[in-house]
Amino acid sequence: MKRPAILIPLPWAGGCEQQENGKLLEEAxxxxxxxxxxxxxxxxxxxxxxxxxxxxxxxxxxxxxKRLIKLDAAERLAEEVLSLAEGRRLG
Known part of the structure; x- marks a missing residue:
């Protein structure tokens, strides 16, 4: 994170995850x-x-x-999905 975030969550986004993620940034x-x-x-x-x-x-x-934000989250998720597809689980 190099700049402050101003978030405008989509009101129709399912599960309110955008709002919840925004709250984390506000609290931080x-x-x-x-x-x-x-x-x-x-x-x-x-x-x-x-x-x-x-x-x-x-x-x-x-x-x-920085402790809250996982900049490599997409990569980590992809690795986990691939490992599950191969029948093993990452630690």
Whole structure:
């Protein structure tokens, strides 16, 4: 994570996983979730300005957030699927 995240979850996305992932970033201090149904151009503009003004807080929180974020998640998932297909399980 090199930049603050501003997330606008799709309201029709099943399971609310986008909202839940956004909450994790908010709690880590590296992102903000904006509900699409409440979003206006003014709110988005204000949120971007606030993120720029708070870059130091983001930089302070980024290292601890790295523990939450698996940048290689797709690769790890693919390896697990392939190993399961081959009849073995990764540790």
């Amino acid at each position: 201090g590296i992102g903000q979730v904006l509900p699409q149904e409440e979003l206006t151009p003014d709110i988005l503009s204000q949120t971007i300005k606030k993120a720029i003004q708070n870059l130091e807080n983001f930089k302070k929180n980024a290292p601890k957030a």
